[in-house]
Amino acid sequence: MAAQTPLKLTPTSGTTGELREFAAGDFLGIAAGGTGVSAGTVADVRTALGLGSAAVAPILGTVSQSGGVPTGAIVQRGSNANGEFVRFADGTMICQHSFTESLNLNTQASGFYFATQGWTFPATFAVAPQVIPQTRIGSQLTPMAPGDSTTTLCNFFPLALSSQSGTATTRVTAIGRWF
DSSP, rough: OOOOOOOOEEEEEETTTEEOOTTTTTTOOOGGOSSSSSOOOOHHHHHHHOOGGTTTTTTBBOOEETTTOOOOOOOEEEEEEEEEEEETTTTTEEOOOOEEEHHHHHETTTTEEEEEEEEEEEOOOOOOEEEEEEEEEEEEEEEEEEEOOOOOEEEEEEHHHOEEEEEEEEEEEEEEEEO
């Protein structure tokens, strides 16, 4: 079977037209499902379609920026001994970590017993992030007091009304900006 040449509807007058073969330089408009470009590069087609640089950015990979403009992938995931992180091309970064340790809430101040916990983030923030810690000693959720946070680490304080010790499971999330 021989290849067929695509046809286009060419207006002739008023509301009539006739089917003709596509010729060199012809193009199909965007409204008709084409690219709106008769010739040119892939970049010309992206421009005609109104697509930005994200149209050619890899979805997963290393995110980067230059002067606040994303230049790399859209999403980057990573992990190390300090937890996991995900960076987004818009500058948002989320870090998470879960760890278990022996914890003694035996320092007293302002009617509470507390211990100091700390976390070094798995990736560096541009400014100190919002940190959300949660600790359980055994099956009991322990209230937390926030501590200092920098671009690389944070401290937080599990609280109790009486001195207690046990194995604590802590989950912590930090949300902020990587640029």
